[in-house]
Amino acid sequence: MSTYTVLVVGMGKRGLHHATAFNANPKFKVVGICDIDGGRLEAAAAKLGNPAKGADAATLARALQPDVFCFTTLPNLREPMMRAGIECGAKLLAFEKPVALTSAELFVLRDLVRQARVKAVVSHQHRYGVHYRRTKEIVGSGALGRVHTVYGTATGWMTHMLSHLIDYTCWFNQYAPADWVMAQAAGRSKFSDNHPSPDYLAGFVQFANGVRGIYECGAGAPDLPEVAKWWGKCRMGAQGTDGFAEVLTNGGWRAVTKTGTCQGEGAMNYDHDMPLYIQEMADWLDDDQKVHSCNFEHACQGAEIMLALQRSAAEGGQVALPLATGADEQALLKARVPERPALASCEANRNEFGLGAG
Numbered sequence: 001m002s003t004y005t006v007l008v009v010g011m012g013k014r015g016l017h018h019a020t021a022f023n024a025n026p027k028f029k030v031v032g033i034c035d036i037d038g039g040r041l042e043a044a045a046a047k048l049g050n051p052a053k054g055a056d057a058a059t060l061a062r063a064l065q066p067d068v069f070c071f072t073t074l075p076n077l078r079e080p081m082m083r084a085g086i087e088c089g090a091k092l093l094a095f096e097k098p099v100a101l102t103s104a105e106l107f108v109l110r111d112l113v114r115q116a117r118v119k120a121v122v123s124h125q126h127r128y129g130v131h132y133r134r135t136k137e138i139v140g141s142g143a144l145g146r147v148h149t150v151y152g153t154a155t156g157w158m159t160h161m162l163s164h165l166i167d168y169t170c171w172f173n174q175y176a177p178a179d180w181v182m183a184q185a186a187g188r189s190k191f192s193d194n195h196p197s198p199d200y201l202a203g204f205v206q207f208a209n210g211v212r213g214i215y216e217c218g219a220g221a222p223d224l225p226e227v228a229k230w231w232g233k234c235r236m237g238a239q240g241t242d243g244f245a246e247v248l249t250n251g252g253w254r255a256v257t258k259t260g261t262c263q264g265e266g267a268m269n270y271d272h273d274m275p276l277y278i279q280e281m282a283d284w285l286d287d288d289q290k291v292h293s294c295n296f297e298h299a300c301q302g303a304e305i306m307l308a309l310q311r312s313a314a315e316g317g318q319v320a321l322p323l324a325t326g327a328d329e330q331a332l333l334k335a336r337v338p339e340r341p342a343l344a345s346c347e348a349n350r351n352e353f354g355l356g357a358g
Helices: 013-024 038-047 057-064 075-087 103-116 130-140 158-172 270-286 296-315 329-336 347-352
Strands: 004-009 028-034 052-054 068-071 092-095 119-122 147-154 178-186 200-207 212-218 234-240 243-248 252-257 260-264
Touching: 004 013, 004 057, 013 028, 013 038, 013 068, 013 270, 028 038, 028 057, 028 270, 038 052, 052 057, 057 075, 068 075, 075 092, 075 103, 092 270, 103 296, 119 270, 119 296, 130 158, 130 234, 130 243, 130 252, 130 260, 147 158, 158 200, 158 212, 158 234, 158 296, 178 296, 200 296, 296 329
Parallel strands: 004 028, 004 068, 028 052, 068 092, 092 119, 147 212
Antiparallel strands: 147 234, 178 200, 200 212, 234 243, 243 252, 252 260
């Protein structure tokens, strides 16, 4: 049985999740970890069998030449991390969403992966939850009739959450390409966050198969009172001529079809989701035909939609897809989003975005 070596860069919460899941799978061995925080690096090493350590990802990667280069760093470091993984000869790159902060960067990253012919995955791992899978099963079964709308809402801000909303609803829609988008944005307080975002973004996507996508992220997104955890107030679903099905990240799933109503439990659970995400990497490394569910090409499709929504919010009007040229959507938004605060949909959102009493 082939065993694949792994270097994990970034030993924060998500990096440790990845490294622990890799080590628990007999197909992988974590041979190195990297972080600029020495204390965090030492603490992680003790939990992972004391692999090689370093503060410079490229240097450690060249020395170890891992089969898998996994990086869980902040989103402003995508390109240097990807170059380090490719240059060390890794067979597979694994990294966190969002794919890129700008379309200019997205095009560079996409070219790097395609030219290197390296496998790559992006951690949209919520899909392994039983509630996500049950929703996908209902949508794909034909029980909703002709699906005409997919939708996603999250109270968390855009750069944290919109990538998830788009990816899973594109999954529900068989990854049909998008033709155009249109969006609006409000609020500036989260532009200084390490996942920079307008406080609220809402928009529409027209998919080539006629399905309409509707998305909201941030302060103005609707509350889900039935979900206690604020970061879990995310809803994704599909509507058709004969009913609807939807999943709540921390609130199970529910559906209405011609045969009646049904619902079930489920909540985001790294202990459940990460092993399945990691196992699919082993399967793809073993067999080129077993393409990972969270593959880079699907993630790029969602990233381009996400960036087009931002461009529309900044420039006004509809934006056609695929994008013809790259741009810095972060700069466009910061230049165009009005100074006035976003209006929140509920007290919890007002508190999270520091908007004061309603």
